[in-house]
Amino acid sequence: MTRTIVIGGGIAGLASAALLARDGHDVTLLESRSELGGRAGLWSAEGYRFDTGPSWYLMPEVFEHFYRLFGTSAAAQLDLVKLDPGYRVLFEGDPDPLDIRADRAANIRLFDSVQPGAGRALDRYLDSAATTYDMAVKRFLYSSFESFRSLLVPDVLRRLGRLARLLLQPLDKFVAGYVRDPRLRQILGYPAVFLGSAPNLTPSMYHLMSHLDLADGVLYPQGGFATLIDSIAGIARAEGVRIITDARVTAIRVTDRNRVAGVRYDDADGRSTQLDSDVVVSAADLHHTETELVPAKLQTYPERWWNKRVSGPGAVLVMLGVTGQLPQLAHHSLFFTTDWGRNFGQIFGTKTSVPSPASLYVCMPSATDPSVAPTGDSNLFVLVPVPADVTLGGGGINGAGSTTVELVADAAIAQVAQWANIPDLAERVSVRRTVGPADFADDLNSWKGGALGPAHTLRQSAFMRGSNMSKKIAGLYYAGGTTIPGIGLPMCLISAEILLKRLRHDTTTGPLAEPLPARPKRHPGPTDLPGVTEKPVKSAPRRS
Template sequence: MTRTTVIGGGIAGLASAALLAREGHDVTLLESRAELGGRAGLWEAEGFRFDTGPSWYLMPEVFEHFYRLFGTTAAKQLDLVKLDPGYRVLFEGDTQPVDIRSDRAANIRLFESMQPGAGRALDRYLDSATETYNMAVKRFLYSSFESFRPFLVPDVLRRLVRLARLLLQPLDKFIAGYVRDPRLRQILGYPAVFLGSAPNLTPSMYHLMSHLDLADGVLYPQGGFSTLIESIAAIARAEGVRIITEARVSAIRVSADRTVNGVSYIDASGQPRDLDADIVVSSADLHHTETKLVPAKLQTYPERWWEKRRSGPGAVLVMLGVRGPLPQLQHHSLFFTTDWGTNFGQIFGKKTSVSCPASLYVCMPSATDPSVAPAGDSNLFVLVPVPADVALGAGGINGAGSATIELIADAAIAQVAQWAGIPDLADRVTVRRTVGPADFADDLNSWKGGALGPAHTLRQSAFLRGTNMSKKIAGLYYAGGTTIPGIGLPMCLISAEILLKRIRHDTTTEPLAEPLSARHADATPAESAHRRS
C-alpha cells in the first residue's frame, strides 16, 4: 500500500484523505490544531454556536457528487434547508431592503420592479451564467490541467471567442452591459468577494456565480457547517484514515534523489516525530507549505513568485450573541455602501486602508436554526473585508483584541444597527469575539493574513493559478483553496478530486464516475482497474 500523509484537517484535507484511502492508500492525516475544519471551524460560548468561516452552501451538486462517490448522499449526511429569501441586501441611504428570493422567476420580477427592462436583462444574464457554469463544471473545474488535449473538443472550440472575451473583460464591465441601476450592479457583482477579489479585477467568466444564488438558490445545513466537516471526517475514518490532531508539521522530508520520504512534526506533548511516507499531500496554505516546509532550493513557488501575486482580502470577524430576536435581518444580509468601488480600492490598492462605512456581510443562522442560540436569542456573524495585513492585529473575546480590530468591530456593529434599524443592538450583545488578520496568519498560516487565499484574478485562475503538484519534489502534491481550482468549500472538494486525478495521471475534465470503486489493498493498480471494470 502507498503510504500517504495529508497535512491539514480542513475540508480539502479530509476529502483528499478519504478519496486516497478509498483508492487503496494507507493514509495518515496530521492537523495542527485540536479540532478539525480549518477555516470552517466552530466556536461555542454561553449557548451560542458560531461557524467561524464559510456560511454559504452553494453548488449543491458538488457536495452531492462527493457524497455519491462514497455511496451516500447529501440528504443522508446533512439536514439541508433552502433559504427563502436567499439573502437580504441593504443599501446605504436606502431604507427599503431588497430580498433575493429562492427561485429565478421571482428574481427576474424583482429586477424588473427596480429597473424597467432589467428583468429581461437578468433573464439573458442568467442564461449566460448557467451555460458558462455548466461548461466550467464539464470542462474546467475538475481538470488538473496536466494536459490541454482534453480541451480540444467541439463544445470548447466553438466557444473560444466568447471564452476569450469572458476571460479578458472584467466582471463589472460585463455587468454594465446588462443593467444600469447601481443596486442591481452590486447584486450581480458581489459574488466576486466569494472569489477573494473585486468586480473590476475578476474575469467576467465568473458571472457564472450568479447562477448559484439567483437561479439555483441558497441552502443551509441545520446545525451549522461543522456538521459538514463532521460528516466528511466520518467518511474519512470509515475509509481507514488515521487522523492525528495537535500535530504541527515542521518540515516535509526529501531524499537525495528529490523524492518525498515523509514529514517531521511536533506532537501534542511537544515531542518531535517523523512519519515516513511515499506521498505527501499538503492542504495547508500553499505559501506556508512552499516557503516554510520545503527546502529552499526545492521550492516550486518561492517567495519571489508570491511577490508577483495578489492576495484576496483579509477579514475582521465579529461573533455576537444577542439577546432577543432581530427580525430586521435575514439568515444572510449584505450591506453595500454607495461607493463600494472605493471600498475595493482600499482593500486591493497600492495604499490600503480600512473602509468606514464598509460593505460588509452579516449571517444570522438563528433565523433558520434554533440549535445555534439560546431560545429567543440571536446569533450574529459579521464579516468586514479589510486589507490582507497582519499589522491590523488579532481579535479576542469580550473586547480583548487589538485596538484596531475592536474599533473596526465597534464600527461594524454601529453600522448594522443604523442601517437595519436596530438602535439597541450594541446594548443587547452578551457574547462577543473578534478575529483579525493576525489570527488567520497564526492559526491557519494564511499568506499575508488573508481570509480566503490568492484572489481570482485572470493571472490567478484556472491553470494560471498554479499546479497541484511540486515541480521539483516527486510525490509532493497540494490541495485546498490556495491551489486549483480555487476558493470556497465546493472548490476544496473539487481540489481533492483533482488531486486523485493527478496521482492517477487522469487528464479527463469531468467529475469521476459514481460511486468510486474501492481498490483492493493487495492489488496492483492494473488489477484494481480490471476489478473496477
C-alpha cells in the same frame, strides 16, 4: 500500499484523505490544531454556537457528487433547508432593502420592479451564467491541466471567441452591459467577493456564480457547517484514514534524489516525530507549505513568485450573541456602501486602508436554526473585508483583541444597527468575540493573513493559478483553496478530486464516475490515533 500523509484537517485535507484511502492508499492525516475543520471551524459560548468561517452552501451538486462517490448522499449526511429569502441586501442611505428569493422567476420580477426591463436582462444574464457554469464544470473545474489536449474539443473550440471575452473583460464591465441601476449592478458584481477579489479585477467568466444564488437558491445545513466537516471526517475514518490532531508539521522531508521521504511534526507537548511516506499531500496554505516546509532550493513557488501575486482580502470577524430576536435581518444580509469601488480600492490598491463605512456581510443562522442560540435569542456573524495585513492585529473575547480590530468591530456593529434600524443592538450584545488577520496567519498559516487565499484575478485563475503538484519534489502534491481550482468549500472538494486524478494521471476534465470502486482490502489496523478531540454535532430540527 502507497503510504500517504495529508497535511491539514480542513475540508480539502479530509476530502483528499478520504478519496486517496478509497483508492487504496494507506493514509495518515495530520492536523496542527486540536479540532478539525480549518477555516470551517466552530466556536461555542454561553449557549451560542458560531461557524467561524464559510456560511454559504452553494453549488449543491458538487457536495452531492462528492457524497455519491462514496455511495451516500447529501440528504443522508446533512439536514439541508433552502433559504427564502436566500439573502437580503441593504444599501447605504436607502431604507428599502431588497430580498433575493429562492427561485429565478421571483428574482426576475424583483429586478424588473427596481428597473423596468431589468427582469428581461437578468433572464438573459442567467442564461449566460448557466451555460458558462455548465461549460466550467464539464471542461475546467475538474481538470488538473496536466494535459491541454482534453480541452481541444469541439464544444470548447466553438466558444473560443466568447471564452476569450469572458476572460479578458472584467466582471463590473460585463454587468454594466445588462443593468443600469447601481443596486442591481452591486448584486450581480458581489459574487467576486466569494472569489476573494473585486468586480473590476475578476474576469467576467465568473458571472457564472449568479447562476448559483439567483437561480439555484441558497441552502443551509441545520446544525451549522460543523456538521459538514463531521460528515466528511466520518467518511474518511470509514475509509481507514488515521487522523492525528495537535500535530504541527514542521518540515517535509526529502531524499537526496529529491523525492518525498515523509514529514516531521511536533505534538502538543513539543515532542518531534518523524513519519515516513511515499506521498505527501499538503492541504495547508500553499505559501506556508512552499516557503516554510520545503527546502529553499526545492521550492516550486518561492517568495519571489508570491511577490507578484494578489492576495484575497483579509477579514475582521465579529461573533455576537444577542438577546432577543432581530427580524430586520435575514439568515444572510449584505450591506453595500454607495461608493463600493472606493471600498475595493482600499482593500486591493497599492496603498491599503480599512474601509469606513464598509461593505460588509452579516449571517444570522438563528433565523433558520434554533440550535445555534438560546431560545428567543440571536446569533450574529459579521464579516468586514479589510486588507490582508497582519499588522492590523488579532481578535479576542469581550474586546480583548487589538485596538484596530476592536474599533473595526465597533464600527460594524454601529453600522448594522443604523442601516437595519436596530438602535439598541450594541446594548443587547451578551457574547462577543473578534478575529483579525493576525489570527488567520497564526492559526491557519494564511498568506499575509488573508481570509480566503489568492484572489481570482485573470493571472490567478484556472491553469494560471498554479499546479497541484511540486515541480521539484517527486511525490509532493497540493490541495485546498490556495491551489486549483480555487476558493470556497465546493472548490476545496473539487481540489481533492483533482488531486486523485493527478495521482492516477487522469487527464479527463469532468467529475469522476459515481460511485468509486470499493477500496482494496487491507490488513486490519487502527483508523484513528490518540489526539482526535472533535465530536459530531447533532443536526437541529427544522424551524417551521
